[in-house]
Amino acid sequence: MSGAWAQAFAMVLDPYNIVVMLAASLFGLFVGAMPGLTATMATALLVPVTFFMAPIPAIAAIVTATAMAIFAGDIPGCLLRMPGTPASAAYTDEAYAMTNKGQAELALGAGLVFSAIGGLFGTAVLIISAPTLAEFALKFSSFEYFWLVLMGLTCAVFLTSEHPLKGFVSLFLGLLVASVGLNNPAGIPRFTFGSVELMGGIGLVPLMIGMFAISEIIRYAVDTNPRAMIIDQPIGNVFKGMWRLTVKYPIQILRGSALGTLVGALPGAGADIAAWMSYAVSKKFSKEPEKFGTGHVEGIVESGSANNSALAGAWIPALVFGIPGDSITAIVIGVLYMKNMNPGPALFVNNPQNIYAVFLLFIIANLIMIPLGYACIKASKQILKVPRNVLMPMIMLFCVVGAFAINNTAFDVGVMVIAGVIAFVLEENGVPIAPAILGVVLGGMLEDNFVTSMIKADGNLLAFFDRPVAATLGAMTLAVWFLPLLMRRLRRLAGA
């Protein structure tokens, strides 16, 4: 055990790794601070680069960049009322109201300091819970995994869309994409239309780059109402008053971090949903709810810690079960497979040093966020001056080369563009993207475990409930499906 920790320290403190983390920090801060570029997009753009790195630096780059991006999203939200990433949208109006009251420093400081605290809280939960869960998961058979994946996909549908029906459509489309190719229990080519390139299935990386980066660039291209990004107010010391806030709002910090970690760990829902929920919870339980919306820092403290804790929370199911907690970890799982670090309980037993290294990376990323985030706030005026009409084409060419780089084939570039256009059309029509991504990532696992279980049970569906853990997971999944319907029916009966 201590040997594994020593190895982990050595890998993380390796100079190459430190340089990667610093570079990823700058990249993450830039992407986060730039409205229209998201943390998920940062991850997708990093994949082609991390493809050429050893496993730990590759993970380090993603962990650091996403933590920084989620914090940096607060900056334009606060100064320009334009959230840098969707995760800051929940409290953008609040932060901007504070800026108008001359409290920009306090809002940005709260965003920075409590982002770091939330991130560290989520990391602590990850460190404590993941190994325990992994030990438990070692006993899982195909039945448990089948239910677990199904429950994850169900959560994704219900958490990420106001309109579950469209969430299901998105999920089913994702599962169909996952069925393409030879990778199925029978090893028979499906939906390949005679194409050799489709035999291997649709590549996850070009698909992700398309859905998260290209779609965003198309959205920029058709944006009829772009806003100027000019900051005129000077920003002083953002750390002033932070200790006072910590003493004043300890429960809010704890509640935000805990809720954020939980939402992050639930498949499909990530930092953005964690922030919206935390903001609502904060307002509900506040002693001064009437101040919310007028430039009151309490909600920023709570939801600012929630969105960063969600990042770490999402890694719990990703590492233990291979089920992503949000769209960032959906990409991460793809990277882990490419690096031969297949997620699952076996990773904890066979290569604990890699898991410990991931824990350490999270701690370091959240600590260096404080000085680097401060520098980013200071430099925000310059960052927001970067012309987007130059930036967006450059990002797209980068995406093209990145998609090509994974397999050195132009076919993947085509996949990327088509995925981007489809994602754009779906989102324009209110169909959420996250369930589709989870469907693509988990489709193979769902089918494998389903077919294996069916063969073992000889078609008897009751066998899916034979083992105690499987029965519990199964009952929970069915409850998530049918409870809303049942509740509606009961309410109607009670009303009548």
Place this chain on the structure above:
Amino acid sequence: MKLNDAVWGALLLLLAATILVHVQSFRTIPGQQYGPAIFPGLVACGLAICAALLIYDGLAAMARHGGQERWVTLAPWTRSRRHVLALLLTVGVNVFYILLVDWLGFIPTGVIYLSVLFAAFGVRPAWILPIALLLTLAIHTAFYKLLKVPLPWGLLKDFIW
């Protein structure tokens, strides 16, 4: 461009039906009951159910809102020629890249790719070519030199550096 839910439902129903027909043609393994068709078949069934519900929702919305609900609602950008052109070019440059990069080589393709987009997004004309060249060379250096990605040289293959 927003399609009414009923239109979506109809399209998805068509897709689900096509898949259901297609999976029947998958080879089965003798003695194996749960073959390659069962999973996509079940997913297509799920999709068909959603599609039917969407059609119902869409038609219900039509009935409720009368004339206000349309089959297709056009977004503001569809009325601006500049934005439609920007959209077409954003997708078009990628098709251009895929078709011509091997013959033209990465550097000329990249410069044209970026220049077209810069022009479409309103970068000052005098700046277009210099920035496009600079950025293409930067990306080429990063991927070709540092990450060893075999970007094609095409027409420039006598000048490889």
